[in-house]
Amino acid sequence: MEGYRGDLLDVSNLRVFFHTYRGTIKALNGVELWLNQGERLGIVGESGCGKSVTSLAFMQLIEQPGEMTGGRIMFDNKELNTLTEKELDSVRGKDMATIFQEPVSALNPVLKVGFQIGENIKRIKPKASKREVREETANMLELVGLDSKRISGFYPHELSGGMAQRVMIAMALSSSPKLLIADEPTSALDVTIQAQILELLEELVEKMNYSAILITHDMGVAAEFCDKIAVMYAGNTVEYTTVEEIFNNPVHPYAKGLFKAVPKVGQTSELETIAGEVPDLVNPPSGCRFHPRCSHTKPICKDGFPPLQELSPGHFVACYLYGDEDSK
Numbered sequence: 501m502e503g504y505r506g507d508l509l510d511v512s513n514l515r516v517f518f519h520t521y522r523g524t525i526k527a528l529n530g531v532e533l534w535l536n537q538g539e540r541l542g543i544v545g546e547s548g549c550g551k552s553v554t555s556l557a558f559m560q561l562i563e564q565p566g567e568m569t570g571g572r573i574m575f576d577n578k579e580l581n582t583l584t585e586k587e588l589d590s591v592r593g594k595d596m597a598t599i600f601q602e603p604v605s606a607l608n609p610v611l612k613v614g615f616q617i618g619e620n621i622k623r624i625k626p627k628a629s630k631r632e633v634r635e636e637t638a639n640m641l642e643l644v645g646l647d648s649k650r651i652s653g654f655y656p657h658e659l660s661g662g663m664a665q666r667v668m669i670a671m672a673l674s675s676s677p678k679l680l681i682a683d684e685p686t687s688a689l690d691v692t693i694q695a696q697i698l699e700l701l702e703e704l705v706e707k708m709n710y711s712a713i714l715i716t717h718d719m720g721v722a723a724e725f726c727d728k729i730a731v732m733y734a735g736n737t738v739e740y741t742t743v744e745e746i747f748n749n750p751v752h753p754y755a756k757g758l759f760k761a762v763p764k765v766g767q768t769s770e771l772e773t774i775a776g777e778v779p780d781l782v783n784p785p786s787g788c789r790f791h792p793r794c795s796h797t798k799p800i801c802k803d804g805f806p807p808l809q810e811l812s813p814g815h816f817v818a819c820y821l822y823g824d825e826d827s828k
């Protein structure tokens with residue numbers, strides 16, 4: 501995609517609100533993200549900062565009471581937010597596939613696993629013969645380490661959590677997507693199974709050179725899996741850079757707190773907790789949403805909204821401590 505920050509994905513100023521009885525939740529307040537083909541982007545940030553809503557918005561899956569109130573999502577030369585439902589059907593689950601946190605609830609409980617994968621393959625290759633669909637279903641199940649003969653005939657409730665997540669990975673990869681999104685793909689699983697599934701995912705992404713977005717709370721996983729990291733805080737991208745740079749040289753006061761303890765590769769390391777409370781997004785703080793928790797707050801932080809600026813090549817930050825003198 502010429503003229504964009506990423507040649508596969510460029511999301512700018514993404515805004516999503518939820519209209520609830522409590523008031524309007526300003527969940528996404530101008531998210532900025534981009535990705536080149538073949539890259540792996542990690543999205544990290546505290547619970548409720550908008551990671552899942554962001555990935556749902558990519559696929560235009562924000563439902564009532566939610567609403568995308570602004571922004572642009574460019575993906576593979578298409579502006580997704582302008583497409584019709586029919587046009588989006590040729591993107592969702594095909595060019596852009598998602599692995600969700602709860603695999604069992606993402607599968608249809610009354611259909612056998614083999615049939616569900618087969619249906620997905622038929623959607624992508626409508627001209628494939630029954631035999632081709634059967635063979636490809638078996639290949640996909642074997643690819644994720646499952647015995648295809650046995651598992652094809654299982655219903656979702658007969659699968660363990662780890663097996664169900666393998667099936668979800670097989671489903672997602674069966675369309676050879678241009679972008680694979682994994683939203684906390686292992687957090688519902690036992691710790692030992694988590695490691696196996698992540699290893700499998702990493703191996704497949706590497707082998708097939710997939711472009712991928714991984715949403716995670718685990719900094720060790722982010723360090724191992726990702727090339728780039730976007731740090732989100734209360735509905736904004738506050739820092740975006742390479743994985744090396746974010747671990748060695750985080751600059752946003754929130755990211756500095758998160759990356760205080762640099763995990764060793766392969767070590768599980770949860771997000772650091774940061775003093776103060778996650779803001780209420782019905783009445784978010786004015787200006788920089790981090791200002792009530794920041795130890796560097798200046799008067800402008802309460803008034804102005806710090807834009808994401810390039811501090812050094814490829815390293816972007818949204819904070820008044822950095823950037824042009826004029827913007828301080």
Ligand SMILES: Nc1ncnc2c1ncn2[C@@H]1O[C@H](COP(=O)(O)OP(=O)(O)OP(=O)(O)O)[C@@H](O)[C@H]1O
Pocket residue numbers: 518520525527545546547548549550551552553554564565566781
């Ligand atoms: N369907 C919904 N209705 C109302 N509010 C919602 C809905 N979905 C998300 N939100 C709100 O949007 C904000 C962002 O939620 P989101 O699920 O994206 O967070 P997250 O970063 O994925 O958190 P977690 O790490 O816990 O998964 C939260 O304040 C949440 O309460």
Ligand code: SF4
Pocket residue numbers: 752753754788789790791792794795796797798801806818819820821
């Ligand atoms: S803009 Fe101000 S309040 Fe926000 S992180 Fe930077 S210094 Fe802290």
Ligand SMILES: [Mg+2]
Pocket residue numbers: 551552553683
């Ligand atoms: Mg989430």
